[in-house]
Amino acid sequence: MTTRRTLAIFAVAALAACESKPAAQVDSAATAAATAVAPQSLYDRLGGTTAIASVVDAFVANVAADTRINARFSRVAGDTSAMRQFKQKLVDQVCAGSGGPCTYAGLDMKAAHQGMGLTGADFDAVVEDLVKALDGAGVPQKEKDELLAILGPMRADIVTK
Ligand code: HEM
Known part of the structure; x- marks a missing residue:
């Protein structure tokens, strides 16, 4: 297997592993996680x-x-x-x-x-x-x-x- 082919397979696998969520969803998930961690006053x-x-x-x-x-x-x-x-x-x-x-x-x-x-x-x-x-x-x-x-x-x- 050539290096280039290995890289291409790796990139496809990485993309497949990464759930394609819209940016807004990712943002709100991050905000929710931060809110859950940050103690409320x-x-x-x-x-x-x-x-x-x-x-x-x-x-x-x-x-x-x-x-x-x-x-x-x-x-x-x-x-x-x-x-x-x-x-x-x-x-x-x-x-x-x-x-x-x-x-x-x-x-x-x-x-x-x-x-x-x-x-x-x-x-x-x-x-x-x-x-x-x-x-x-x-x-x-x-x-x-x-x-x-x-x-x-x-x-x-x-x-x-
Ligand atoms: C943790 C306990 C208390 C807190 C947090 C507290 C808080 C305050 C605050 C913020 C004021 C207004 C200060 C100003 O005019 O700039 C005040 C005024 C006053 N407090 Fe207290 N107080 C406490 C305990 C008490 C107790 C035990 C008494 C009497 C039984 C009392 C009687 C008064 C009176 C008579 C005033 C003046 C009200 C007026 O304007 O005529 N306070 N207090």
Whole structure:
């Protein structure tokens, strides 16, 4: 067998082995494979901004009904515009903290809670109200744990008493 003939046979075999898929199919298969491998951000797994906003709504409703801590929120509770801004800050904070495309432009946690004399019990009550909201939205344990692990370290800046 001549070298040229060997090469020709090899080329035909290689072409036959290669399934002839349109470029678009190859591209989408590659994208699907990359998506399957790349870990989704917590933000995406929580369901993005809309889902986060609805958890924040439920969380704030839980806080408003929670007699252990609701007196603290009298300013925002009595002012629709202040409440809207407060909720937006919470959404931005969770969105940014979980890897989403948001910027949190509010105060840092130390400045935001300065002078409030918040206790560990106040902090735990807020976390409980948040967990209730996450449970109500059907957020899985893994995502709940990841979000709480982001918020947990803020305790040191928020609790001063
Ligand atoms: C992980 C826990 C907490 C987070 C992530 C959090 C987050 C925030 C954020 C983002 C703000 C807005 C800051 C700004 O105005 O720029 C805020 C304000 C505030 N937080 Fe917290 N907070 C937490 C715990 C608590 C606790 C335990 C209390 C009291 C029980 C509390 C009471 C307040 C109050 C009263 C305000 C001011 C609301 C207003 O504008 O009048 N927070 N917090």
